[in-house]
Amino acid sequence: MSKKNLIIGVDFGATFIKAGLVDSRGAIIKKSVFSSADYPKRESLIQRIVAEVKALASSAHSRVIGLGIGVPGPVDCKKGIIYNLVNVKGWKMAPLKSEIEKKISVPVFIDNDANAACAGEAMWGAGRGYSDIICVTLGSGVGTGVMIEKKIFRGRGYSAAEIGHVCLDIDGPACNCGANGCIETFIGNSYLVKSVVEKLKSGEKSSVLKLAGFDYSAITPKLINIAAKKGDKFCINVWETAGRYLGTALAGVVNIFNPEIIIIGGGLSKTGAMLFNPVRKTIKRRSMKVFTKGLKVCRARFVQDSGTVGAAALVLHELNIAEQ
Numbered sequence: 001m002s003k004k005n006l007i008i009g010v011d012f013g014a015t016f017i018k019a020g021l022v023d024s025r026g027a028i029i030k031k032s033v034f035s036s037a038d039y040p041k042r043e044s045l046i047q048r049i050v051a052e053v054k055a056l057a058s059s060a061h062s063r064v065i066g067l068g069i070g071v072p073g074p075v076d077c078k079k080g081i082i083y084n085l086v087n088v089k090g091w092k093m094a095p096l097k098s099e100i101e102k103k104i105s106v107p108v109f110i111d112n113d114a115n116a117a118c119a120g121e122a123m124w125g126a127g128r129g130y131s132d133i134i135c136v137t138l139g140s141g142v143g144t145g146v147m148i149e150k151k152i153f154r155g156r157g158y159s160a161a162e163i164g165h166v167c168l169d170i171d172g173p174a175c176n177c178g179a180n181g182c183i184e185t186f187i188g189n190s191y192l193v194k195s196v197v198e199k200l201k202s203g204e205k206s207s208v209l210k211l212a213g214f215d216y217s218a219i220t221p222k223l224i225n226i227a228a229k230k231g232d233k234f235c236i237n238v239w240e241t242a243g244r245y246l247g248t249a250l251a252g253v254v255n256i257f258n259p260e261i262i263i264i265g266g267g268l269s270k271t272g273a274m275l276f277n278p279v280r281k282t283i284k285r286r287s288m289k290v291f292t293k294g295l296k297v298c299r300a301r302f303v304q305d306s307g308t309v310g311a312a313a314l315v316l317h318e319l320n321i322a323e324q
C-alpha cells in the first residue's frame with residue numbers, strides 16, 4: 001500500500017456507529033459518530049453510513065482504497081451477509097456488503113467486530129510481527145478473533161472463534177446465547193456488575209456502593225476498578241475471580257491453538273495488573289507447559305478506536321497488502 005493511500009473503517013456498534021478515515025500507519029485522520037437508534041429501518045441506516053463514508057472520502061487528501069465494516073454479530077464475510085445481530089433489530093441475513101457496494105465505488109469488506117479488532121492489533125498494534133494471535137475484546141460480551149499464520153481463522157461458516165460462548169460451568173448463569181455458564185456470563189460487563197450487585201445485596205461489604213452513591217444501578221466496572229485500586233478487598237477479589245475464569249478459558253484456547261501472543265482489549269483491559277496477573281497465572285497453571293513457554297499476554301494498543309481502526313485493517317488484510 002502506498003503511504004499516501006487511505007482506508008475508511010466503520011465500527012457498526014449496537015448503539016453508535018463510528019466511521020474513521022485511517023492512514024497507512026493505523027492513525028485516524030478524521031472521524032464521525034452517530035446514534036444508530038435514529039435509524040430504525042435498515043435502508044435508512046445504510047443510507048446514513050454511505051453518506052458518512054462519502055463525506056470522509058471527499059475530505060481525504062489522497063486515494064481511498066477500500067471500506068471495512070466491523071459488525072457486532074456473526075457474518076459470512078465472503079458473501080458479505082450479516083447472519084443476525086442480537087442487539088440490533090432488522091438485520092437477519094442482511095446483504096450489507098452488496099447493498100453498500102451499489103452506492104459507492106470502492107471495495108467493501110465486512111466481518112465480525114472481534115475479527116476486525118484482531119486484524120487491527122495484528123496490522124498496527126500489539127500483535128505486529130506475530131503470526132499466531134488470539135485477540136480478546138472484553139465489553140458487554142467477550143469477542144474473540146483468532147489469527148493463524150497471519151490469516152484470520154473463520155471456519156466453515158466464516159464465523160469461528162466465539163470463545164465468549166465456551167462453557168466454563170455446566171450449571172452456571174444463563175447466557176444471552178441460550179446456553180449457560182459461558183465465559184461471557186463471568187466476565188461480560190453486565191453479568192459482572194449483576195453478580196457484584198447480588199453479592200452486595202446479600203450482605204457483602206464494599207466501598208464501591210458508597211462510590212456509586214448507594215445506588216446499586218450506578219455500579220459500573222469503572223467504579224469497581226476505582227474501589228479495587230484503593231484497596232477494597234471485595235473489588236480486588238472481583239477482578240481476581242474474573243481473571244481466573246478468563247484465564248481458564250484462555251488456557252483451553254492455548255492448548256488448542258498454541259498462539260504466540262494473547263492480546264486483551266476492550267474497556268475491562270484498563271483494569272491492568274489486577275486482572276492480567278490472575279489471567280497470566282491461570283493460563284500458566286492450566287495450559288500445556290510446552291505451549292506457555294514464551295507466550296505473551298498483553299494489553300491491546302487500541303481500546304477506544306479498536307472498532308474503527310480494526311475495520312480499516314480488515315481492508316488491508318483482505319486485499320493482502322502489508323502496511324509499509
Ligand SMILES: [Zn+2]
Pocket residue numbers: 164165175176177178179180182184
Ligand atoms: Zn453464551
